[in-house]
Amino acid sequence: MSTLTTLARAEAVVEGVAQRITTVRHVHLAKRPLVFIPLTMAGEANAPLAAMAGDDPDNPTLLIVPQPRNRDQRFAFAAELADIVIGYVDSFLDDVEEVTTNRGKEVRHRYADAPQLLVPNPGGVGFTRLFGRSTRFRRTDGDYPVHPSVPLLGRWLTYFTERAEHPGSSALVPMTQALTMHWATGQSPLEDAQLAAFMGWIAPPDGLTGAEAATAAEDPVTWPPAGPATDPTFDNEVLAPAMAAYDRAVATDSHVDRRRGELEEALRTQLEPTWRLMWHAVSLLRDLPAGASVAKRWAEDRDAFTNFTEQLDAGGFPQPRRDGAVAAARRLHRMERALTSYEVQRAYDDPMVMADYRLTGEAFVGDVTAAHPTRVDTSGKKRVLRPWIAVTTTDPVMVTPGTTLLSPEQPDGQKARVMSVTRKDDGTTAVVLELTGGMGRSLTPAPGSVPEVGKRICYTTLSDSFMPPGSFPSREETPWTHGGPPAPYEDSAPTAEDAREEWS
C-alpha cells in the first residue's frame, strides 16, 4: 500500500465513504463476462456444494450437489458446469480478426473477443484452480468414465487460473481485487477481502455511512459470505438438516424432487445476494473510463485465448500438475516482465497512479517555464535538433543530471536528458531537459512535438521499453542441476491412475 492509498483510506474514514484512488479503470471489463460464484462443502478438499453462474444478470443458473460426498454427483455437477463454461467460451469462436506482425509483412489471426470469468474473491480463483486440477486428468473411458466435457472443463478452468497469475491479465478477475485497485475504504485490507463489506463502503445504502453499511454487511444472515466457504451457522442450522432430509428421501425413494428443491432454495439464498453484488460491482467498474493500455493488455488475453484454443485443437495433453524446471523458469521470467510493464502502463495511464512515483521522486509534474524548440546541436559531425525546455515543479526531484526521462504526454520514443536541476528559494525546482526523438526528421520540430511554455507536464524515470526475453535452454537441454530433461510428457500425460484418482 502506498502512502497515497493510505491517505485515501484516512479520507474514507472521515468522509464515511470509499475514495477513488485511480482516475481510470485498469482492468478490462468484457461486454458479457461470465460471473461464477462457487461454494464448497466445509471440511472437504474443494468439494463443490453449489455454484451460481451466467452471463446475464437477470438469468443466473444455479447448480447444486445435493450430497457433496457423492462422487457421481460431483461429476454430474462438473458436467453441468462444463455446459455453461464451454458454451460461453465457444461463443467467442466465431469472430476472428487479422493482426499484421513483423512490420506488416505477416498476418495472423486472433479472436476479436475473449471470455472473461469474474469470481468474487481470490478464494474463487483457488476453487477454479483446484477444480480444474481435479477434473482435467479424467478419462472418458476406463474404470471411472466421465462425460467428455469434464476433462475439457478442467483444461479451460486451468487456462483461466494460469492467466489469473499473469500480471495485467483480465481473463479471470477476483472482484475484491478489482475493487481494491480502484477504491480505498475506511477499513483494513483484511476486511476488504469481504465483498459485501467492500461494496458497503463504495455504495452505502441511503442513510448509512460506509462504516455502518460495512458492519451490516458482516451479518451472514443478510449477507452470506461470498464463498467458497459457507457460513458455519447456515451449515449447521439449514444445510445439514436439508441435506439429511434429502438423504432420507433418497433412501426411502419418496419426495426426492421436493427435498432437492428445498436444498436448492436454501443454497440459492446463500448465492443470490453475492450474485447481485457482483453485477453491481461490474456496473460500478464499468462507469470508470478504461485506461489507455487496457485494450492492449486485453489483446494479450485474446492472444492467449487464441493460442489455447489452437493447443486444444491440436490434441495433446492437459496442462501438467507442475511445470518442469525450464518451463517454470521461463514462466517466472515472463511474469516478471509482465509485472513491470503492467506497473509502468498503469502509471502512464493514470495521474493518480503516477502520483505514487512523484512522492518517491521517480516522477515529477511541473510547468514548462522556458523552451528553445529549435535548438540545434552543432558539436558533432552532423547538426541535430536538440530542443531544451525548463520545467518548474513543486514536487521533490530526486533525478540527477545525465538521467534520461520520459513523459506520458509526449510522443512515443521522445527522450529527455536531464541537463541541470536547480532548487530555488521558494521551494520549487527547475529542471532543464534536452529532448531527442519524436520530433520528425527535419531541423525544425514537428508541430506540437516540443512542449510549449505554460504546458503542465509529467516526466518520469519509469519506462515500459522493450525488455529482451531471457534465454533458456530447451526442454531437452535442462541441466542436471535442475533435474535434467524431463522424460517426454512425464509430467503431463494423464495416466490411468490420474483418471481414476480418488475423490472422496
Place this chain on the structure above:
Amino acid sequence: MTSVGQRLAAIRGGVQPARHNARTIAALTGNPGCARRAVLDCAGVDKQRLAAYIDYPARFGQSQFAITRGNAFEAQVKANGCAELLRLLREQLDLDIPEVSYDDLESVAGHESQDLRYARSRALLTRAAAQAEGAGTLFDHPLLRLEVAGQQAYLEPDLIAFQHAGRFHVVEIKSFAVIDGQADAGKVAAAAIQAAVYVLAMRRMLEEAGHDPESVSHDVVLVCPRNFSNQPMAVLVDVRKQLAVLRRQLSRMTRIDALLAELPATLTFDLAPDDQGVPTRSPASLVAALEAVEARYSPECLASCELAFFCRHEARGCTAALGKAAREELGGIERVETALAIARNQLAPAEDQKEAAELLRAAGRLRAELMSGVAG
C-alpha cells in the same frame, strides 16, 4: 495483598475457567501487547460468552461438516492402535520402528482434575525419556501445560507424542488436504505454530524433570489427507522458527502481576448467572470493566480474539484499525483525523510527528491536486 491466583479468580467470578488450547496460546502470542487479552485469558474468562452478552458476538462458529470430517479422519488414522499412523511413519518418513506400544492418556473416568492428569502425563513421559533406548511408544492425548504471563495454562491434549530412538516427535492430525504437495498456506502456518506450542510445553516439562529438552524434536509430524482423497500422508515440518517466535512473545508478555497492579482492585468480569441463567451483572457494567483494561486492537484480532468486534468498535477512528501497514504509513499517528488534518495542513504536527508530517503533507498536496480532477 491477595495472591495473583485470588485476583484472577475474582476477575473471572463464580464460573469455571475457560480452557486453553494450542490455538488460543498461539493467538495470544499473536498480540502480546494487549493487556486486555492477557488479563482475560490468564483469568480464564469465557470471552465468547462475554462478547455475546455485551452484544458483540464473535463469529468463530465451526461447521458441523468440518468437525465430522476432522473427527472421521483422525479416527481413521488412529484406528487399531494407530496402525495407519505407524505405517506412515515407517513408509513415508523412513523411520525404522519395530514394536510400538500405544498409551492413551485421555482421562478414563472423565472427572479427574487437570492437575492429576498433568501429573500422570508427566510421570509417563519423563519415565519414557529416562529410558532413551526404550521401544517406540505413542502417547495419545498427553495433558501439557505452559506458563503464560506467569500463570500455568493447561492445553487441550490434541496431539500424539511419539517417541522413537530417544527422541520425541509431536504428531498433529489435520484434515485439510495436501494437493500435489501443496496445502493452504494459512492452515499449514496455523498447524505449525500450534505444534510449536506443544513442542515448547513438552520441552519445558522434560527440562523441569531434569531431562534434555532437546530430546523433543523441532521436526513435527503433520498428517493430512492426500490430494482429493481420504488417504493420509505425513510430512515433517520444521517448527524452529515458530518456536523462536513463541519463546520471544511469551517472554515479552508483560507479567500478569504487573498488569494486575495497575488495575482497579474491584475489577471483575463475573458472568455468574441468576436463577434464570442470565448473568447478574448488566452488559453496561461489563463494558465499563473492559474499558478499564487497555486494549491494543489490530485487524488481525478479527481472526484470533473473541472480543474483536467490541475492540474494533472502540478503535474506530484510530489508524491502527486500518492495519499495521496503514498506521505506519500515517507516521504512527494515533487518530485518523489528526493524520488527515496534518496532511491537509490544517494542523501543526507535534514535535514527534514532524518527520512523518513532511511526507504526509506532500501526499496531502498530491491528493488534493488529483482529486480536483475526479468526480465521485
